[in-house]
Amino acid sequence: MENFVVSARKYRPSTFTSVVGQSHITTTLKNAIKNNHLAQAFLFCGPRGVGKTTCARILAKTINCQNLLSDTEPCNECESCKSFNASSSFNIHELDAASNNSVDDIRNLVEQVRYAPQSGKYKIYIIDEVHMLSNAAFNAFLKTLEEPPAYAIFILATTEKHKIIPTILSRCQIFDFNRIQVDDIASHLQWIAEKEKIETEPEALHLIAQKADGALRDALSIFDLIVTFSSSKVSYQQTIANLHILDYDYYFKVTDSLLQQNMSAGLLLFDEILRQGFDGHNFIVGLSEHFRNLLVCKDEATTKLLQVGPQVQQRYAQQAQQASISFLLSALNIASGCDASYKSAKNQRLHVELALLKMAHIPSVIQAASLAASPEFADLKKKVLA
Known part of the structure; x- marks a missing residue:
């Protein structure tokens, strides 16, 4: 039976071109390799799962490739690339700072740096989760990081840049990775x-x-x-x-009931949601997001801010035509207030139900306000006062 390999490993990018959503990083690194402007130390920082360690490995593989392609990508055919792909390269060393964070671990690494590569041009040291190093380990690393041998390149990766001491930051070329769209x-x-x-x-x-x-x-x-x-x-x-995610359809149904001032339908839908095991707080947060999406659909220029599929986007556009901006802003204000005070409420179900009842009365309040502002009402008011 063939062993299952998770997609994150099976389809891990092996070239700069295959990296998803970090073109500003990959373009800079490729230009640095092409123009021979490689820094002595790189710091890759950003949220989890965005490609920091992957880019570090691709960079290490590329700068030691013996037959770079015209687009500054590794050839995957030379001895250096083959040994890297087989995880047997003697020129690329990875250190997990989460479990090797002491002064002795860094001293061992510094000792290794003294020896030049037997084959290839560079020795690359990838230190993952570098923020886990102790202050003493950081200080032991400073001199080597500032003045490494010409053949040594350090690539540090971290999710928490603020935990790294300024003296380390000042010695690195810093790359900030984005959340992927x-x-x-x-x-x-x-x-x-x-x-x-x-x-x-x-x-x-x-x-x-x-x-x-x-x-x-x-x-x-x-x-x-x-x-x-x-x-x-x-x-x-x-x-x-x-x-266990609440279907979009519920939010559309609840909004329809609110627009029609059908309080019973809104309360029954909320009861159905609770009976399915969903939390009232998650529901009100999701309803706020739904109102926000409807507001976004009010203008074609902002429709691109919707991060949903094409069919759902069409449903948002249809419902946005039925709901006025006044209704959406008022409902969003009520939902945000309910969200903010949900945890402190003694009866949380009643707290959400009260918010839904308030939202159901918004259309009649808007209608009354527009009637009060009409010229006919002003004339009638004058006659009554007279």
Whole structure:
């Protein structure tokens, strides 16, 4: 039986071109290699799962490649590339600072730096989670980091740049990695699905991408989970069932009931949501996000801010036409207040229900306010006062 390899490892980028959503980093690194402007130390920082360690490995592989391609990518055919791909390169050393964070660990590393590479041009030291080093270890590392041998290059990676002492930061060329955009993650998942011959629905992939919160590794882990759960098919309904996410459809139904001032329908829908095991706080946060999306759809220029699939985007556009800006702003204000005070409420269910009742009365309040501002009402008021 063939061993299963998770997608995050199986489809880990091996070239700069295959890195997702970090073109500002990869372009700079490729230009540095092409123009021979390599720094002595790099610091890759950013959230988890965005490609810091991956880019560090690609950089280490590329600068030792003996036959660089015209687009400054590794050839994957020379001895250096083959040894790297087989994890047997003597020129590339990886250190996990989370478990090797003492002064002695750094002293051993400094001792290794003294020896030049037997083959190849550079010796590269990748130190992951570098913020976990102790202050003493940082201080022991300073001199070597500032004046390393010409053949030594250090690549440090961290999720918490603020924990690294300023004297280390000043000796490194710093690269800030971005959270990966939802569309980029969804496109990459679609590409993997096609490679694996897996059926997918665009809404399901967008949902996975949103749940990943900008981390591609998280998205791939969720994708593997859904594929295992649904037997090689990733559908929207199976995704929301497995991830225990409230369906968009509920928010559309609740908003329709509020616009129609149907308080009973709104309360019954909320009761149905609670009976399915969803939390009232998550519901009110999701409803706030729904109102925000409807506001975004009010103007074609801001529609691109919606991070949903095309079918759901069409539904948002249709409902946005039915809801006035006054209603959406008032409802969003009530929902935000409910969210802020939810945890301190003694009866949390009643707290959300009261917010829904207030929202259901917004259309009549708006209608009364517009009537009071009309010229006919002003004339009537004058006659009554007279």
